Amino acid sequence: MWNSKDIYYISDSTGILVESLGQALICQFQEISFYEETYPFIQTTEAARKAMDEILAKSAGLRPVIFSTIMDEEVRRIFDRPEVEFFDGFAFLLDRLESCLEAKALRAPGFTHHQNSDKMDKRVEAIHYCLGHDDGTNIKEYDEADIIILGVSRAGKTPVSVYLATQMGIKAANFPLTAEDLSRDTLPEHITNNLQRAIGLTSSPEVLHQMREKRYAGSTYASLATCRQEVQQAQQIYLKYDIPYISSTGKSIEEIAAQICQELGISRKK
Amino acid sequence: MWNSKDIYYISDSTGILVESLGQALICQFQEISFYEETYPFIQTTEAARKAMDEILAKSAGLRPVIFSTIMDEEVRRIFDRPEVEFFDGFAFLLDRLESCLEAKALRAPGFTHHQNSDKMDKRVEAIHYCLGHDDGTNIKEYDEADIIILGVSRAGKTPVSVYLATQMGIKAANFPLTAEDLSRDTLPEHITNNLQRAIGLTSSPEVLHQMREKRYAGSTYASLATCRQEVQQAQQIYLKYDIPYISSTGKSIEEIAAQICQELGISRKK
Numbered sequence: 001m002w003n004s005k006d007i008y009y010i011s012d013s014t015g016i017l018v019e020s021l022g023q024a025l026i027c028q029f030q031e032i033s034f035y036e037e038t039y040p041f042i043q044t045t046e047a048a049r050k051a052m053d054e055i056l057a058k059s060a061g062l063r064p065v066i067f068s069t070i071m072d073e074e075v076r077r078i079f080d081r082p083e084v085e086f087f088d089g090f091a092f093l094l095d096r097l098e099s100c101l102e103a104k105a106l107r108a109p110g111f112t113h114h115q116n117s118d119k120m121d122k123r124v125e126a127i128h129y130c131l132g133h134d135d136g137t138n139i140k141e142y143d144e145a146d147i148i149i150l151g152v153s154r155a156g157k158t159p160v161s162v163y164l165a166t167q168m169g170i171k172a173a174n175f176p177l178t179a180e181d182l183s184r185d186t187l188p189e190h191i192t193n194n195l196q197r198a199i200g201l202t203s204s205p206e207v208l209h210q211m212r213e214k215r216y217a218g219s220t221y222a223s224l225a226t227c228r229q230e231v232q233q234a235q236q237i238y239l240k241y242d243i244p245y246i247s248s249t250g251k252s253i254e255e256i257a258a259q260i261c262q263e264l265g266i267s268r269k270k
Numbered sequence: 271m272w273n274s275k276d277i278y279y280i281s282d283s284t285g286i287l288v289e290s291l292g293q294a295l296i297c298q299f300q301e302i303s304f305y306e307e308t309y310p311f312i313q314t315t316e317a318a319r320k321a322m323d324e325i326l327a328k329s330a331g332l333r334p335v336i337f338s339t340i341m342d343e344e345v346r347r348i349f350d351r352p353e354v355e356f357f358d359g360f361a362f363l364l365d366r367l368e369s370c371l372e373a374k375a376l377r378a379p380g381f382t383h384h385q386n387s388d389k390m391d392k393r394v395e396a397i398h399y400c401l402g403h404d405d406g407t408n409i410k411e412y413d414e415a416d417i418i419i420l421g422v423s424r425a426g427k428t429p430v431s432v433y434l435a436t437q438m439g440i441k442a443a444n445f446p447l448t449a450e451d452l453s454r455d456t457l458p459e460h461i462t463n464n465l466q467r468a469i470g471l472t473s474s475p476e477v478l479h480q481m482r483e484k485r486y487a488g489s490t491y492a493s494l495a496t497c498r499q500e501v502q503q504a505q506q507i508y509l510k511y512d513i514p515y516i517s518s519t520g521k522s523i524e525e526i527a528a529q530i531c532q533e534l535g536i537s538r539k540k
Contacts, residue, residue: 001373014528016437017290024287024339025360025367028375037537040528065370069294085370087363090295097295100335100355103271105298110525120522127429134401159397159436166429166436166523167286252390253436255380258284258310267307 004033006064008055010048010079012071012109015040021089022067042070043109048078056083071107122169130165133173134158142173142190147264149174150191150238151201152182152230153221154211156248156256160201163257170266182233187241199260200238200245205231207249274303276334278325280318280349282341282379285310291359292337312340313379318348326353341377392439400435403443404428412443412460417534419444420461420508421471422452422500423491424481426518426526430471433527440536452503457511469530470508470515475501477519 007026009018015038026034039051048070055064065085070076080086094105126146132138133145135158142148147170151157157174164170175191191198203211205227212222220226238245244263248256260266277296279288285308296304309321318340325334335355340346350356364375396416402408403415405428412418417440421427427444434440445461461468473481475497482492490496508515514533518526530536 002371005371014524016524016528017294020287020290021359021363025363025375028341028364028377029367029371029373030376032371032373040532063370065367071298085366087366089291089363092362093291093357093359094295094298096355096357097299097335100333101272101275101299101302103299103302105295106300107298123523124426124429127432131401131404131428131432156394158401159394162397162401162432162436166432253393254284254286258286262310 002032004035006055006059006062007034007036008064008066009036009038010042010051010066010068010070011038011040012043012069012075013041014110015069018067018069018089021069022065022087025067042075043072045075045078048075052078052081059084071109073107119169123166126165126169126171127162129171130161130173133171134161136175139173139175139188139190142194144171145173145194145197146171146266147173147260148191148194148198149201149260150177150187150198150234150243150245151248152177152203152208152227152234154208154215155201155203155234156253157201159253160248160256160260163253164260168257168261170261177230177234177237179230182230182237185233185237185240187237192241195241195243197264198241198243199264200234200243201256202231202235202238202245202247204247204249272302274305276325276329276332277304277306278334278336279306279308280312280321280336280338280340281308281310282313282339282345283311284380285339288337288339288359291339292335292357295337312345313342315345315348318345322348322351329354341379343377389439393436396435396439396441397432399441400431400443403441404431406445409443409445409458409460412464414441415443415464415467416441416536417443417530418461418464418468419471419530420447420457420468420504420513420515421518422447422473422478422497422504424478424485425471425473425504426523427471429523430518430526430530433523434530438527438531440531447500447504447507449500452500452507455503455507455510457507462511465511465513467534468511468513469534470504470513471526472501472505472508472515472517474517474519 009015009022011018042048042051066079067087068079069089098105149157149161161172161174164172208227209224216222246259279285279292281288312318336349337357338349339359368375419427419431431442431444434442478497479494486492516529
């Protein structure tokens with residue numbers, strides 16, 4: 001087994017997909033430490049040769065791994081050399097897809113993000129909505145929201161809202177359950193009028209305590225006792241209004257976002 | 271050639287990667303219309319059978335395409351059936367990776383997003399910074415920014431800032447070049463003190479005009495003349511302060527973000 005390995009991500013576009021693909025694969029080898037570097041926008045043989053020379057110089061003799069999503073055959077071939085372990089994220093799949101669709105692939109770079117500009121406009125609009133409706137602002141406009149995320153402070157509402165807007169074009173508003181709301185045990189009408197789009201976040205009191213300590217160490221706000229109470233009161237509110245809720249503890253932003261879509265039956269059909 | 275095809279994305283985790291992978295492939299076939307649906311969190315044989323039954327019922331006889339990133343062999347096999355075109359995004363690559371790393375893959379689901387929690391904390395922090403420094407707010411704290419994005423109204427500053435924070439954990443602030451700044455032809459000291467981290471966005475006046483018309487149709491603000499002048503004045507400022515700038519016209523959020531990183535030499539090494 002190798003203790004460490006150099007990983008290079010080569011793309012004729014942003015490199016975001018080839019990074020995700022490679023990282024999903026190498027994270028399955030927890031005992032090996034990886035050095036990762038990305039070369040985006042490699043669209044010419046010149047750019048490819050320059051990148052390949054750099055890579056070979058850096059990892060001299062250590063057989064670096066190259067993950068590629070290069071479409072152009074000539075550019076691709078420059079990286080497919082015996083000195084490296086070359087992994088093509090596409091070729092094998094694209095060839096098979098051509099035969100099963102009985103059509104020729106365009107093999108043009110950077111297409112993914114251009115599929116349709118309506119989708120892009122929708123994302124931009126969702127991002128602006130999300131920023132304008134973060135942390136309980138402009139609650140009067142909750143009728144326009146696709147999702148309303150409730151939760152106590154530091155439960156992870158904002159990152160998830162932003163992710164839903166940026167990646168999925170979902171107008172996500174988020175509302176903080178303050179000590180006041182919690183003790184009153186009631187929600188504003190702008191939320192109760194939109195319960196079918198409301199989702200609650202909960203968290204383990206211990207993790208919440210740690211999160212809050214980072215910002216306001218030693219405060220009552222951050223104390224474990226306060227966190228325990230708020231988490232419990234929040235769950236009571238979710239139950240009272242029959243709002244589905246999920247725990248953010250130990251989950252990535254992506255996982256919480258995907259779970260919310262699943263929970264609210266927000267289809268990811270396209 | 272098929273005119274349309276049903277595409278199903280199956281994942282034992284969020285399904286985000288398998289969607290990206292599949293979409294990068296099918297967008298290479300522009301003449302075929304695709305129906306896409308995602309089945310996330312398929313981790314048991316029961317969930318797999320239920321999903322497979324649904325898929326077969328929906329696409330009866332039309333040989334749907336299934337893209338999968340399922341790690342578990344038993345679960346995976348449930349989808350790999352003669353009635354469908356089964357594409358495994360991983361197997362082929364993972365097997366080869368095992369031999370080239372001389373190690374066994376864990377083949378555990380949902381690992382990608384758990385690689386390290388520091389990275390997650392960094393993203394959360396970046397998101398909060400980004401929201402707190404959108405559209406010229408808290409400019410006094412620009413010393414903490416990783417990137418300061420300048421641009422005229424509607425050039426795409428906010429979506430790109432949010433993307434950089436959410437996906438890359440980059441503390442991105444953005445500053446609007448208002449008619450005032452533009453006519454004064456000077457930038458605030460909080461920006462001039464951080465020029466090495468500043469990047470300008472520009473846009474074609476025509477596109478900017480269209481964007482602004484959507485919000486304030488017929489206004490001076492949205493007029494082509496105003497857009498022409500502002501774009502030109504913005505470029506003068508970029509040149510005056512030697513700020514690198516890129517055009518957002520016709521580019522996706524991802525492309526602009528990746529270009530900004532490249533332009534500012536913000537390494538995507540990990």
